[in-house]
Amino acid sequence: MPKLRLQPLTLILSAFVLLAIVEHCVGLLLPLERRLSDLFVRVQARDVAPDPDIVLVDIDDASLERMADLADRWPWPRSVHGELAAGIAAQNPKAIVFDVMFAEPDRTRPEADELFNELVRPLTNVYFPTVRFDPAGDAYGVPLKDLAGALGLTAGRDPQPDARVSLMLPLALTHENWRLGLINLLPDSDGVTRRYYLQLPAYGWKIPSLPARVAADLGYEVPPSESILLGWSGRTHRSVSFVDLYEDFNRERRLRPQDELTGKIVVIGTAATGLHDLRVTPVSGFHPGADILATAIDNLKNGTAMRAASPVLPLLVALAVMALIYLAFRRGFHSFKIGVGVLAAIGLMLGWSFLAAGSLYLLPMLTPVVLGIGLYFACALYGYLHERRERLKAVDFFSRFVNPHVVRDLLARGGFPKAGQSREITILFSDIRGFTTLSERLPPERVVALLNRYFSRQVEVILRHGGCLDKFIGDAIMAFWGAPLDDPDHASHAVMAALEMSEQLEEFKREVGSEGTAFDVGIGLNSGPAVVGLMGSDNKREYTAIGDTVNLGSRIEGLTKGVARILVSEDTMRMCGSAFDFVDRGLYKVKGREKDVRLFEPVRKPS
Secondary structure (H helix, E strand, O other), rough: OOOOOOHHHHHHHHHHHHHHHHHHOOOOOOHHHHHHHHHHHHHHHHOOOOOOOOEEEOOOHHHHHHHHHHHHHOOHHHHHHHHHHHHHOOOOOEEEEEOOOOOOOOOOOOOHHHHHHHHHHOOOOOOEEEEEHHHHHHHHHHHHHHHHHOOOOEOOOOOHHHHHOEOOOOOOOOEEEEEEEEEEEOOOOOEEEEEOOOOEEEEEEEEEEEEHHHHOOOOOOOOOOOOOEEOOOOOOOOOHHHHHHHHHHHOOOOOOOOOOOOOOOOEEEOOOOOHHHHEEEEEEEEEHHHHHHHHHHHHHHOOOOEOOOOOOOHHHHHHHHHHHHHHHHHHHOHHHHHHHHHHHHHHHHHHHHHHHHHHHEOOOOHHHHHHHHHHHHHHHHHHHHHHHHHHHHHHHEEEEEEEOHHHHHHHHOOOOOOEEEEEEEEEEEEEEEEEEHHHHHOHHHHHHHHHHHHHHHHHHHHHOOOOOOEEEEOEEEEEEEOOOOOOOOOOHHHHHHHHHHHHHHHHHHHHHHHHHHHHHOEEEEEEEEEEEEEEEOOOOEEEEEHHHHHHHHHHHHHHHOOOOEEEEEHHHHHHOOOEEEEEEEEEOOOOOOOOOOOEEEEOOOOO
């Protein structure tokens, strides 16, 4: 592929660099980037098992159905939750974490709330959720200093001692039982939950989330960041139906293992379809909220939260990929080879991103892929249009000199020669005799019209016989055979064209009548090596032949006067073989040559 001009490619690259910067700032591809990352995370998560020491106690559909006979319909009396917590606590779990809100006291069953509080009071490892409301209502919220212990508050920079925060508190519980943490969801703009709060800043204070509160109390390291990017498992944590545990705890003789929850972190929540605690996550469109909370605890316990690459990395990779594509086109590599390289780079980038997801590293690569593909197609399109324009220019240029069939052959063989080449050719010079007399007798416009009619006939013959029209030199024609395409029979084709040109001259003279009486031509041919190519200045070039062979051909044409209309050199005669008969016209002195030159007149063989 020919090298392309710098300026248009530079403009294309500049446009894509600007687009990359805009994408980095605006995130137009972010929705697609997230979907691709979610796919990689989902596939990689299939081989990841959840922590077996984190167990869900699930308020599932079976629990709602069977508990209706034991404790009425949902919401159940709070004493039911207290009895379950006490039964679990008897097995010495590490923590009991409720993902159920107890926001309002039960006005119709206050005794159930009292029993609930009484049952959980001696349990020091039971945690309850709270939710922060819109900060716009903070002025009517509760004083943070009053909840410092219950919330596990930590001070940040310049904490405001009189700060208030609007919270949904578990008012069914007495304050002494408040061991709280936030469960505010942190969905992205597309509604998918990928992160979980660790702590929410509020007026210089840091309010821990429920997973962070549990992890800190259990001695697990909690990162100082505001949130974590969740690392997912291929399935939810092991779950036990709420009703199965509750029924077993109320049996005189228990059927379940007495230590099944010993040393476990127990999360009590709901996956029942009617309770609407199902969320969209990268691994599921209906992910129970309790398992999301359990996943956050799992990540903090085992250090399995994902890490996200710097937002600048995709931009840098995109710029590097685009620079390589630009350089490849700039250096003239074929667009197909560049395309193969781009496909390989896409595979590497996507493979890199996929493997990174398996190593808990979120590496978005869609932006470099899209920009790289876009730049490749833009440069390839420009290259195609540029090459097509050049080819059309070349076709137009060469069509003036060679037969259109030759032009098509040249295109099929890869284009037109631009550098000079040494070729074996046969050169033909044809000059008009009596032109001066003709131009003196006729008006100028009539002379031009006659010449144009004559040249049209002669050029048609030259092109039809595969010749290349070099130029018109006044009233003379220069043509050659053997270039730009190889022609092993170039001498025979040139002589055949010369004979037909002579015949066309006779027809022309008959057509123009008395005006062509003094009109005649001399045609000289010579064969041998010559340099053929585009020659001239940057502003004007022509496809021509130069060398001693050409000079001798011109001299031979000058020797035709008074001898024969057509004369050829001995080299041309020899190369024609037996295609024609030749009449030996003797030896002649030629300017610039020491030895005399033997010339021959070609004659068609009798049919």
